[in-house]
Amino acid sequence: MNEVTLVGLMLYLAALGELIAEKAGVLNLGVEGMMAVGGVAAFWSGTEFGNPLIGLLIAGIAGGLLALVHGLVAVVMGADQVVSGLALTILGLGMSAFLGQDYVSLPAVPQFGALPLGPLKDLRIVGPIVFNQSWLAWVAVGLGISTWFVLERTRVGLGLRAVGESAATADAAGQSVVVTRVAAVVAGGVLAGFGGAYLTLNLAKGWTEGVTAGRGWIAVALVIFGAWRPGRTAVGALLFGGLLALEPRLQTFGVEISPILISMLPYVITIGVLTAFSIQARHRPSAAPAAIGRAYRREER
Amino acid sequence: MSSPPAVELTNIWKRFPGVIANAGAELRVQPGTVHAVLGENGAGKTTLMNVLAGVYRPDEGTVLLDGVEHVFGSPADALDAGVAMVHQEFRLIPTFTVAENVALGSAPPVLRRREIEEQVADLAKRFGLQTDPRREVWHLSMGERQRVEILKALWRDATILILDEPTAVLTPAEANELGRIVAAMAADGRSIIFISHKLDEVTRFCDEATVLRGGATVAASLPVSSLDAPTLAELMVGESTLVSQRRVRNNPADPDQPVLSVRHMTVHDIHGIATVDDVSLEIGSGEIVGIAGVAGNGQRPLADAIAGLATPTQGSVRLEGDELGGAGPNVRTDAGLSYVPEDRIGVGLAPRLSVTENAMMRTYRTMGAGPMVDFGDARRHCEQLIDEFNVKTGGLDAPIAGLSGGNLQRLLVGRELATSPKALVAAQPTRGLDVQGVAAIQEVLVAQAEAGLGILLISEDLEELLALSDRILVMREGRIVAEFDAETATRAMVGEAMAGSASKREPA
Numbered sequence: 001m002n003e004v005t006l007v008g009l010m011l012y013l014a015a016l017g018e019l020i021a022e023k024a025g026v027l028n029l030g031v032e033g034m035m036a037v038g039g040v041a042a043f044w045s046g047t048e049f050g051n052p053l054i055g056l057l058i059a060g061i062a063g064g065l066l067a068l069v070h071g072l073v074a075v076v077m078g079a080d081q082v083v084s085g086l087a088l089t090i091l092g093l094g095m096s097a098f099l100g101q102d103y104v105s106l107p108a109v110p111q112f113g114a115l116p117l118g119p120l121k122d123l124r125i126v127g128p129i130v131f132n133q134s135w136l137a138w139v140a141v142g143l144g145i146s147t148w149f150v151l152e153r154t155r156v157g158l159g160l161r162a163v164g165e166s167a168a169t170a171d172a173a174g175q176s177v178v179v180t181r182v183a184a185v186v187a188g189g190v191l192a193g194f195g196g197a198y199l200t201l202n203l204a205k206g207w208t209e210g211v212t213a214g215r216g217w218i219a220v221a222l223v224i225f226g227a228w229r230p231g232r233t234a235v236g237a238l239l240f241g242g243l244l245a246l247e248p249r250l251q252t253f254g255v256e257i258s259p260i261l262i263s264m265l266p267y268v269i270t271i272g273v274l275t276a277f278s279i280q281a282r283h284r285p286s287a288a289p290a291a292i293g294r295a296y297r298r299e300e301r
Numbered sequence: 302m303s304s305p306p307a308v309e310l311t312n313i314w315k316r317f318p319g320v321i322a323n324a325g326a327e328l329r330v331q332p333g334t335v336h337a338v339l340g341e342n343g344a345g346k347t348t349l350m351n352v353l354a355g356v357y358r359p360d361e362g363t364v365l366l367d368g369v370e371h372v373f374g375s376p377a378d379a380l381d382a383g384v385a386m387v388h389q390e391f392r393l394i395p396t397f398t399v400a401e402n403v404a405l406g407s408a409p410p411v412l413r414r415r416e417i418e419e420q421v422a423d424l425a426k427r428f429g430l431q432t433d434p435r436r437e438v439w440h441l442s443m444g445e446r447q448r449v450e451i452l453k454a455l456w457r458d459a460t461i462l463i464l465d466e467p468t469a470v471l472t473p474a475e476a477n478e479l480g481r482i483v484a485a486m487a488a489d490g491r492s493i494i495f496i497s498h499k500l501d502e503v504t505r506f507c508d509e510a511t512v513l514r515g516g517a518t519v520a521a522s523l524p525v526s527s528l529d530a531p532t533l534a535e536l537m538v539g540e541s542t543l544v545s546q547r548r549v550r551n552n553p554a555d556p557d558q559p560v561l562s563v564r565h566m567t568v569h570d571i572h573g574i575a576t577v578d579d580v581s582l583e584i585g586s587g588e589i590v591g592i593a594g595v596a597g598n599g600q601r602p603l604a605d606a607i608a609g610l611a612t613p614t615q616g617s618v619r620l621e622g623d624e625l626g627g628a629g630p631n632v633r634t635d636a637g638l639s640y641v642p643e644d645r646i647g648v649g650l651a652p653r654l655s656v657t658e659n660a661m662m663r664t665y666r667t668m669g670a671g672p673m674v675d676f677g678d679a680r681r682h683c684e685q686l687i688d689e690f691n692v693k694t695g696g697l698d699a700p701i702a703g704l705s706g707g708n709l710q711r712l713l714v715g716r717e718l719a720t721s722p723k724a725l726v727a728a729q730p731t732r733g734l735d736v737q738g739v740a741a742i743q744e745v746l747v748a749q750a751e752a753g754l755g756i757l758l759i760s761e762d763l764e765e766l767l768a769l770s771d772r773i774l775v776m777r778e779g780r781i782v783a784e785f786d787a788e789t790a791t792r793a794m795v796g797e798a799m800a801g802s803a804s805k806r807e808p809a
Contacts, residue, residue, distance in 0.1 A: 155408040162394055162405050169392040173406030174377045282571075285396050285439050 005133060008241025009140045010198040014219035015226070015233050016140075016147055017191025021067075022223055023151060024184035025164035025291040028070055029085030032216025033092020034189050038063040038196025040100040043207040046109035046200075055109070056136070056197045063193020064186045066092055071182035078295035089216070097209040108205040112136040112198070136198055141234075143191070148230040160184060164289035167296035177296050195219065214263075218244070221270040227277070227287040240266045305368030307332040307492040308353065308461055313362035315348050315516075322348035323359070324516035328494075330461070330509075332367075335483055335493045337503040337525065340513035341537050346496050347389075349513065350463045353494075354386035355379030366461070385454035386463040389470075391446050395439035399432055399449050403456045424455055428485045431478075442574075444475035451482065462486065463494045468502055469595055472778065480506045498595075499800040500533055512536040547768055547788070548743065552751045554771045556585035559621075560755035561607075561638070561724035566616030568602045568779075576602040577613070578779035584724060584755040589746065591770030591787065592759040593795050599779035600759045601643055604728045607757070608640035609633045610648075621723060634663055637723035641714055641730050643759075645706075649713045652702040656694045657683040659701050660712065663720050682719070690715035691741065707738030714745055718754075725749070728759040743769060763792050775799055 014031050021028045038059035046055035066088060074084040112134035151157035162170035163180045171177050196212070204211050218240055225240075226233025247262045277287055308330040315323040323345045330336040340346045351357045353364060355373030364371050366382055373379045376386075393402050400418045408417070418434040425432050430448045438446060447467060454462050464483075468476040483493050483506055495507055503510055504525050512520040512533070520536050561584040568577035577599045584590045594600055605611035607618055609630045618625045620636050628636070642648040650659050657676070660683040661668060668682070669675030683697055690711045695703055701712065710730065717725065727746065731739040746769060750756055760766050766773050767787055775783040775798040783798035 153412050153414075155410050155412065158401060158405055158408055158412065162397070165394040165396055166392070169394055170405070172376055172392050174380075175406060290394075290396070 002133075003245040004238065004242045005137065006203055006241070007244045008238040009133075009137045010195050010203060011215060011219055011222060011241055011244075012144065012195075012234055012237035013140050013198060014192045014195035014216060015222035015237060016144055016230060017063075017188035017195070018219055018223045019188075019226070019228060019230065019233060020147060020151075020160075020191070021185045021188035022292055023164045023228060023289055024160050024181045025167060025289050025294065025296075026070075026075060026181050026185050027081045027085060027293045028067065028074075028088070028185055028188055029082060029220060030066065030070055030088025030092060030216075031192050031219050032212055032214065033089040033096075034063040034066050034192035035092075035196035035199065035216045035219075036096035036212045037066050037092045037099075038193030039200040039211060040096040040103065040196075040207055041193065042197030043100070043103055043106075043109065043200040047103065047106060050110055052110050052112045052136075052197075052201055055201060056112075056194060059193040059197035060190040061193070063196065064190040066095075067185050067189020067192070068182070070189075071185040074295070075178055075181040075185065078297060081293050081295070093210070093212075100207050100209065103207045104209065106206065109201065111202045111205065134202060136194075136202070140194075144230045144234055151230070161289070164291055167291050167294070168298075171296070171298060192216070192219070215244070218266050221266055224277075224288075225266075225270050225273050227273075228289065239269075304332065305365070306330055307367060308494070309363075309365035309368070310349065310353060311363050311365070313349060313352055313364075314360045315345075315352060315357055316360055321516055323352070323362075325362075325518075326513060326516060327518040327521055328353075328511050329522055330492045330494060332460075332492055333487055333490045334508040335487050335495055335506055336522075337507040337510035338494055338496045338513065339498060339503065339510055339533065339537060341498065344513040344537070345516035346513055347465060348516075350386060350465060350494065350496060353379070353461075354384055354463055356386075380457055380459065383458065383460040384463070385457060385459035385461070387447065387450040387454065387465060387467065389465050391450055393438050393446055393449055396437060398435055398437050399441075399452070400434040402438055402449055403434070403452050405453075407457060421452065421456070425452055428455065428482055428489070430482055442475075443470040444472065444478065447471070447475075447479070448482070451486075455486075459491070461492045461494070463496070465496045466498075467495070468497065468499065469597055476502065498537070500528065501800065504528060548747045550587075550747060550751050552587055552753070554585050554588035554750070556583070556588055556771075558586040559583045559619075560586050561757065562619045563607060564617045564619070566603070566606060566613050566618070568599075568606050568611055568613045570602070575614075576779050577606065580616075580776075580779070580781055582757075582774060582781065584757055586723075586755055587750050587753045588772070589750050589756045589758055589770045591766035591773040592757065592776055593763060593766050593773055593799055594761075594776035595799055596761055598776045600776055601728065603776070604640070604642070604726050604757075604759055607726050608638070608642070610640075610642075631666075634720060634722075637721075639663075639717035639720060639722035639725045641710075641717050641725065641727040643728040643732075645709055645713055646702075650701055650709060653700050655698045656687070656692075656701055656704075656712065657697045660686050660716050663716055686712065686715045686719060690745070705738075707734050707741065710734060710738065710742060711745075714742060718745070718749060722754065724755045724757070726757045726759070729761065730758070731760070731762065731765060739765075763795055766795070767792065 014035055018028060018031055041062035042055035042059035045058040046052055070084050070088050073079045074081045114134055151161060159175040160180055162175060163177050167177045200207050222233055222236045222240060225236040243262060243265050247259045250257055250259055306329045310328040313323045313326045326345060326349050338346050352359045355376045355378050371382050400421045403421050404417050421434040430452060432445060432448050467479055487493055497503055507525050509522045510525055510528060511518060511522055563580060563582050566577055566580045567575055570576050580603060592600055602611055606613045609628060620638055625633055646652050657679050661679040665674055668678045680697055687694060692708050692711045731742050746756060758769060770787040773785045773787050773790055773795060774781045775795060785795060
């Protein structure tokens, strides 16, 4: 059971980052690449300094830097966001494979320890599942809540959402579209890097090429599943995390379902949710930020 | 004069490539008054207001507010100086609440929703604006959205408020409501600039009026009491040099042989508002029926629905008696209905495709065998079109994006006529074209009508409608509110019906 929350929280960190970028109107399909680079950066610095916190910070910086490329290409220069994002994934996977050559099959490094919560941990059933998490898990929960707070309850969030809904309107109201979007994309990259760090330090406990194994794409799907809301995305993260954790175990349980079918499920569910949204969208505006994917250029006649 | 005017624009010039939008325009607005700016489409009203609101920088001229000169680099600068503009297209975020839209750009670092909502409600109450700060904007009617725009300006404490044709999207009741709000704001010491071309509103809501023509001011700060319809028409249009020359047709229209008939058509937009409301019309063989109306009164959804690009909620379209029902554009083309849409580029033509590819869009299905397209055939077809309609191109394979507006439209009209249709819907076919372009398109339309084509001509250009049509129908708020025989109708008569003072459907 512990693995469900472990996988779920890793997905959640990356999805939360994508959510922030998308709320500002920038689709970043480079999550898989940013996670891979974050993962290798965390593993390298974790080994080097023997401290998971430093690993986490370096992973965040690496993810943020890679995201900055997307920000420059897709936001500042206004290139196609889909193309730039896909390029970022390929670049990130390639870079991480290259940089990680020497770390393959190295022994595990210090991981994020559990946050001591005293007697809570010994509660029946709930204890080991909910209160026996690493402190990074609690950071993820905190990040989710603060993301919600910033988006919904602060001037910064209001401006960010406005940029993602209608860049021209936000611009007219004095909100800088380019600065907001680049900042959101970089913040998203930092969180994807965190997700990668969690993956190599706590979950896979090592680095191999392709260790991300499509989890970045699941994070992108999660944002849609969560209807661009931090809370609902958290629910989705646990659900998808459960499916991913289940996959390798099925056979041991003797269940005759192909694990490939299970790994398809998150995407199938996402397609279902998308369909439901588009039906709903006939009666009300779509849950997706209206300006997503669209570059903004201020125009004079 | 004790205090300087709130706004003083002097000798404003603004040129765009190929167009002089403002040629020495002047405007003087006294504090605490409602000032009308009048003029025809293209008279330079909106450009002048955009100069005042910081959207455009004037090429020449000065902007004085309360006697102090200002140079605005952006709309934000103008807003800081107290000038706010409510554009015709609202700048609101549909998924935000009213309060969020109002606070955007000047919100405190941490939003206390309840508090902001209360403040917005208080502000709204002070000026008699009815609104619910907690509602999301997409629920609201156009009138309510406009009130949110006004609230935005008041929230920023704008002392000069520009309303660009504010009543164009409003129902009469909402327009009256707006009149009260404007009066309340003026009583509060603010200056309101009210752009309009409806005389009755100007006399009811405004104190003074400035009239623009051809980018220059032809009458400054007239008291509205001195205005009447003939004076105003003369000021706006100029000497009667523009009186329409009716294009005489040899072959008279035959209204008894209807080619296109629309019965009780109603179209709803995505918000469930009826943009076309129970419209019926009939076009005879060789007849040109004009649709007049202020922009946004349902002309476009009507044209789209007839052409099969929008689905009416009710009503039927018949072509020579055959019901077209829910048929798509392809079937309609085959049946003999053609469409020259308002958006030439985008709906009518694909800008990046070549001249040949654009020319074959209606006929490609008959070129070549099976799935193959015979491009030789397509080029011959295209050459014929270019020749017949005198289109100047940079080669058959060049993207059409490089063509001038007149050539684009000749290509589009030519393509739509090449299928030998029985009826044609032409929406704003000459808008934005130069004099020769306009003449060329008008000649084609008249020649086609002579040959028996029934044409529905939708235009904002009254001269064009009076010159070309047999009958003119006036659309307002989605309905046909008046019908005129184009031979005896005058600008004033049609204009009055467009503006809303006449609502009788007189026999043609």
